[in-house]
Amino acid sequence: MVDLTTTYLGLKLKNPLVASPSPLSEKVENVKRMEEAGIAAVVMYSLFEEQIIHESLELDHFLNSGTESFAEALTYFPDIGRYSLAPDKYIQTLEKTKLAVNIPVMGSLNGVSTGGWIEYARKIQDAGADGLELNLYYLPTDPNLTSNQLEDNYLKLVGDIRTSIKIPLAIKLAPFFTALPNFASRLVDAGADGLVLFNRFYQPDFDLENLEVVPNLVLSNSDELRLPLRWIAILYGKVKADFALTSGVHTSEDAIKAIMAGANVAMTTSALLKRGTQAIRQILTGMEAWMIAHEYESIQQMHGSMSQGAVTDPAAFERANYMKVLNSFNPQFI
Numbered sequence: 001m002v003d004l005t006t007t008y009l010g011l012k013l014k015n016p017l018v019a020s021p022s023p024l025s026e027k028v029e030n031v032k033r034m035e036e037a038g039i040a041a042v043v044m045y046s047l048f049e050e051q052i053i054h055e056s057l058e059l060d061h062f063l064n065s066g067t068e069s070f071a072e073a074l075t076y077f078p079d080i081g082r083y084s085l086a087p088d089k090y091i092q093t094l095e096k097t098k099l100a101v102n103i104p105v106m107g108s109l110n111g112v113s114t115g116g117w118i119e120y121a122r123k124i125q126d127a128g129a130d131g132l133e134l135n136l137y138y139l140p141t142d143p144n145l146t147s148n149q150l151e152d153n154y155l156k157l158v159g160d161i162r163t164s165i166k167i168p169l170a171i172k173l174a175p176f177f178t179a180l181p182n183f184a185s186r187l188v189d190a191g192a193d194g195l196v197l198f199n200r201f202y203q204p205d206f207d208l209e210n211l212e213v214v215p216n217l218v219l220s221n222s223d224e225l226r227l228p229l230r231w232i233a234i235l236y237g238k239v240k241a242d243f244a245l246t247s248g249v250h251t252s253e254d255a256i257k258a259i260m261a262g263a264n265v266a267m268t269t270s271a272l273l274k275r276g277t278q279a280i281r282q283i284l285t286g287m288e289a290w291m292i293a294h295e296y297e298s299i300q301q302m303h304g305s306m307s308q309g310a311v312t313d314p315a316a317f318e319r320a321n322y323m324k325v326l327n328s329f330n331p332q333f334i
């Protein structure tokens with residue numbers, strides 16, 4: 001028997017496979033099913049800053065009915081569609097989920113600015129969450145906004161949330177930072193216990209017939225693993241945080257690569273949405289079989305073993321490898 005246990009954000013987990021936020025966690029039964037299939041922990045779907053502000057604007061409207069400002073104010077907010085579950089329902093679902101399962105359950109907030117809405121961090125803590133994941137997702141389109149300003153805003157938000165809760169705090173990030181290692185270590189200084197790499201950006205597409213920009217949600221595949229894999233391998237040992245790898249974990253090999261890069265846990269969503277909870281069993285049994293075949297006894301033994309600090313050719317992660325890769329390509333049709 002191999003030892004699949006690991007730790008993440010100070011939590012002891014029975015294995016390194018965690019369900020990342022998705023509509024699956026909207027229903028307690030789904031979380032129970034994931035637990036039965038062997039998932040080690042679940043991060044709930046996100047509660048968005050926009051949802052919380054939306055609701056407080058509605059409350060404001062009822063308190064000051066007759067004012068003209070409400071309809072206008074609401075137009076500033078995107079159509080939040082299926083995510084418009086009321087914030088209180090979120091807290092109730094979290095409470096019910098915690099009562100129904102024995103695995104750790106984390107809450108998730110998704111926002112970019114500091115303000116009253118962050119009181120939900122404490123509400124999530126009070127509902128019994130074992131940790132909080134904060135998803136920073138902002139697309140800067142204003143040429144006057146500098147990267148420093150944006151990063152400082154993020155850090156202020158992280159600092160404010162850190163002081164409002166005692167449970168572990170992980171930050172889910174996009175890959176698009178000019179100097180990611182610097183920002184990552186500033187996040188840790190601001191109070192992050194863990195970094196979740198990376199948010200997937202859902203790139204809109206163009207509908208050429210109707211000349212419209214249309215949303216386009218495509219589930220991931222294993223090819224997407226490489227971006228977070230590389231960055232976790234680079235940051236492991238340099239930034240004092242736990243790491244969760246999200247994007248492209250579909251197979252046991254994907255999860256093993258994540259651990260070897262330096263991730264404490266491998267998170268998965270698309271595999272669950274494509275294959276159901278059997279994906280959990282397949283990944284876990286595949287990991288055990290691989291470890292036995294390759295004579296690994298524990299996850300601990302593999303953790304970070306392929307990180308930049310551990311491999312014999314650390315330049316493989318850097319610019320030096322860029323020319324080597326280009327030169328290695330043999331064009332067949334020229």
Ligand SMILES: Cc1cc2nc3c(=O)[nH]c(=O)nc-3n(C[C@H](O)[C@H](O)[C@H](O)COP(=O)(O)O)c2cc1C
Pocket residue numbers: 020021022023044045046047108110135172198199200219220221224246247248249267268269270271273
């Ligand atoms: C339908 C859907 C809903 C999602 N909802 C959330 C969410 O509420 N909060 C969040 O942080 N990530 C959300 N994600 C992102 C996933 O948690 C995950 O990070 C991403 O899909 C990459 O992992 P994967 O390759 O395993 O799918 C969602 C993904 C999908 C496909």
